[in-house]
Amino acid sequence: MSDGVAALLADTRVCVVGGSGGVGKTTTSAAIAAGMAARGLKVAVVTIDPAQRLATALGLDELGNEPHRIEPGSFADAGLLLGDGELWAMTLDPKRTFDELIEKLAPDDATREQILANRVYRELSDAIAGSQEFTAVAKLHELAQEGDWDLLVLDTPPSRNALDFLDAPDRLAAFFEGRALQTLLRGGGAGLRLIGRGTGLVLGLLKRVTGAELLSDLSDFFRLLGGLLGGFRERAAQVEELLRADGTTFLLVTSPEREPIEEAIYFRRRLRAADMALGGAIVNRVHADELGNDGALEGLPALLEAEAGLSPALAARVAAAFADEHALAQRDAANVAQLGARLGAGVPLLQVPLLDGDVHDVGGLVRLGAELFADGGGHGAK
């Protein structure tokens, strides 16, 4: 395979980058977007929670919940020429995206105003299960509909559990659908109307444990949102369709540690069950193994003294650093092999070596991009 990640995205219009927290999803997404822009495409990357310096470097601090074009100058300075390509970026504001969604879907102005003014909505809308994850894909869908993008790259929300993202449409739909709930609450609020004795009983009990005011606020909240159910269901279906579409590819990002890899394997299973396409997996921060076998470690201090002229003390330290690095490289190799075996031969695996510096500015992105877009994904020594 040539071109590393570019080969995985050959026919892709939408690339969703998933993985557990702390594995470099955001920087990987940005590096992929920049690299594809440098190949002449018009690319937008939607990030969720970028590092401050990266955000500043990309101009993501700017207000507005829409992509804006990145000046190619900072990338050119770091050695990446965007040429005819365009790189656009935005940071998602989940609360605002949710508000916008409500505005679009509300049947009339009065309902919209009531929802936006509802205390439960105002205080707790970011706690609606799956709302952050859902607003991310909703935004993606909007951009796919409205913009003339060659490629959209979505960085998924930081969450402990990568699966929250896949579950989000279901969880949010269930929230809207809760029929039992609507039946239950239709009797609440001002005009109490009992719908069957069982429900009335539950409602009465509920009042005792929650308090009447909370129940009334919640009842208003659910009643108001219930009016958006049709539009919402339609939107959720479109979003799902987009995620399953031919031009949509998921890329899994992981580090070579056990837990993110376990999660990546699980994520893969879920994608398959959901009939969504996995384009490949990217393993960041892999310790390179420069040592063929353990035997060479023996006698290394003496060798360093003789060959490199180091003092015995320094030779011992260098040898110790190498031995530790080697152990990590072996651990990483075993974990990556495990990942490869579990993902199956059909899933390309790109490895990015551990870089000496932190990636948090345009220079770092360009260096990371060079690894991602190198032959075979930049595996091995630099």
Added chain:
Amino acid sequence: MPGLADKRLVFVTGKGGVGKSTVAIALGIAAARRGLRTVVAELSGQARAAETFGVAPPSGEEVRLGGDGLHAISIDMERAMEEYLHERAGRIGDVLAASRAFHAFAHATPGMRELLTIGKAWELAQDRRRVPGARPYDLAIVDAPATGHALGALRAPSTFAEIARVGPIANQGRTIDATLRDPAQTAVLAVALPEEMPVTETLALRRRLRDALGLEPAAVVVNACLPERLGPRQARTVAEALEAVPAIDVARAALRSALSEHARACGQREQVARLAEGLGAPPLELPYLFVERLDPAALATLADRLEELL
């Protein structure tokens, strides 16, 4: 001196992937060594503590790890809800807990999961336990969600109290909120890595925690710090030796490897210094462990370091 041993509730939080669970479990080991009856509470279906010790707990139940007063629980929203309802309303509560309509209501209510989860963590730290027959803990360590979600969860009791104004949830919310805001009872332990983003996020967490709850992190831990094997002069010597291109491959590889580690360690030192400056005090550093997996023995070495927070 954070004095975590005198608290009842410790929330361990930080950016995703910094090792919150590892620090929470290691702190639990240290606390149990101190003779404290300790529980490590995990959320969202995680059971890392139990898995580390090779115990398979039923979801939502407290389980003993090892022999010395260390316990774990993976908090389950349904269980927490049933316990709450039973304690509040006895048989009536049981009827509600069995109702499908009520479950739909609880699941759909925004913030209810956070409220119940925090409520359960609070319950673990009470002298009078809600769970029949359960003994109180000296210390409950909560392996909290990543920063943003953790703040949302910590604020859930007061948010609900405000919305409800009166009634049982309002009262309960206020009681829990008072405990969370009381530095004599509750501490937040922030975990970072010696890297740009986690350091920035830790400093932001501090500001947001102050705004949201009027709390300061009781301590900040920097996880996975590389050893400083080479001083500046030694690093120059190694670099010069590499420039002289030793003939043997493995010698070159070893020199490169030591220099690469040195470069990363230097970058880490800068970040730790930035964090210390932002905090006005040096954070507690935990060493990077060159191990294949974090088993109880590896965690015990981290517990040695964490003892000073108690």
